[in-house]
Amino acid sequence: GAVVSQHPSWVICKSGTSVKIECRSLDFQATTMFWYRQFPKQSLMLMATSNEGSKATYEQGVEKDKFLINHASLTLSTLTVTSAHPEDSSFYICSAAGAREGYTFGSGTRLTVV
Amino acid sequence: GQQLNQSPQSMFIQEGEDVSMNCTSSSIFNTWLWYKQDPGEGPVLLIALYKAGELTSNGRLTAQFGITRKDSFLNISASIPSDVGIYFCAGQPSGGSNYKLTFGKGTLLTVNP
Numbered sequence: 722g723a724v725v726s727q728h729p730s731w732v733i734c735k736s737g738t739s740v741k742i743e744c745r746s747l748d749f750q751a752t753t754m755f756w757y758r759q760f761p762k763q764s765l766m767l768m769a770t771s772n773e774g775s776k777a778t779y780e781q782g783v784e785k786d787k788f789l790i791n792h793a794s795l796t797l798s799t800l801t802v803t804s805a806h807p808e809d810s811s812f813y814i815c816s817a818a819g820a821r822e823g824y825t826f827g828s829g830t831r832l833t834v835v
Numbered sequence: 836g837q838q839l840n841q842s843p844q845s846m847f848i849q850e851g852e853d854v855s856m857n858c859t860s861s862s863i864f865n866t867w868l869w870y871k872q873d874p875g876e877g878p879v880l881l882i883a884l885y886k887a888g889e890l891t892s893n894g895r896l897t898a899q900f901g902i903t904r905k906d907s908f909l910n911i912s913a914s915i916p917s918d919v920g921i922y923f924c925a926g927q928p929s930g931g932s933n934y935k936l937t938f939g940k941g942t943l944l945t946v947n948p
Contacts, residue, residue, distance in 0.1 A: 727877070753934050764923060765878070798944045809923045818934050824868070824925075826877035 722750050725817045727827025734805055734834055741799045742830045744815030754798035756771050758802035759812040759829075761763060805834040841939030843926050848914055849947050856922060856942040864926035867900050867907040868936070872921045881922075882909070903912040916945050 724747040733739050744754055753772050757765040769785075771777040771792035779785045785810075789801040798817075802809055810833050816826040841858045848854060859865075866885055870878035882893050883899035884907060891898055897910045907926075911918055924939040 725877075728884075733890060739934065756937075762943075764938045767935060770935060794841070812875075821904075824880070826870075829875065829877045831875065 722756045723761075723817075723819060723822035724797065725751075725815065726737045726789045727761050727787065727830055730828060731829055732833070733833070736806055736834055739801055740805055740832060742802075742813055742815070742832075744798045744800070744817065744827050746817040746825070748753040749822045750795040751798075751819055751820040752753040752795070754792055755816045755818070755824075756764045756788070756798075756800050757814045757816070759814060761812075765814060768800075775826055789795045805832070807834045810834045839924060839926060839939040841909075843942055844940065845943040845945070847945045847947065850914060854911040854914055854944060855908060855920070855923075857906060858924035858926070858939045859906045859911050860879060860926055860937075861905075862928060863904040864904060864928055864937075865904070866927040867898070868925040868927075869896075869898050869907070869909045870923045871926060872941075873937050874920075878923055900906055900941060911944075916946050916948050919944055 724746045728743050756768045759765050768776045768783045769779045771790045773792050773795050777790035792798040812830045816824050818824050838861045839858050868883050869881045872878040882891050883897040887904050889900040889901050895912045919945050921941045923941045925936040
């Protein structure tokens with residue numbers, strides 16, 4: 722089946738630093754990748770949609786300068802949280818959609834900003 | 836935008852009992868998906884539904900795509916402790932090229948051995 726690898730699974734960083742999270746589709750080409758944020762005991766909140774080779778489309782209220790998304794290839798998308806603050810601490814999840822594979826989620830990244 | 840109402844929010848059941856949860860939408864979807872999420876993990880797809888009226892099973896799980904295309908339910912029969920987790924419904928609105936999913940708020944399932 723379709724596999725999506727997300728790294729790192731957890732990261733702790735200091736306020737003001739930037740953190741990069743990678744999302745890779747291992748065995749299929751992902752025409753579209755999605756980035757979600759999830760707070761404890763809540764549902765997934767879509768942050769942005771990225772298509773390979775084009776700029777990401779951000780959901781309303783999501784700062785594109787703070788959450789930089791790069792979808793450089795059909796198998797890799799990255800989310801960079803710039804100048805992280807404690808309020809950015811959250812669980813970030815990517816998903817990848819292929820032409821035949823549907824939506825497959827990564828295992829998530831727990832970001833803690835101290 | 837689309838809204839999904841998922842109920843119940845949480846369930847506490849005894850091992851062996853059957854479980855039912857459902858989602859209703861304010862608008863039509865052309866795909867309904869049911870996911871399970873374990874703590875600290877990403878959601879895992881359980882069942883995908885693509886046609887109104889479709890009834891699909893995956894082991895002890897059964898899900899149906901409502902005829903009105905605005906609702907779906909998931910049943911779990913003979914629950915076991917490893918069924919514990921959060922179950923999410925998700926829908927893709929009609930419109931073809933729009934891949935965005937709308938998620939329900941989740942149902943937290945606790946199974947007492």
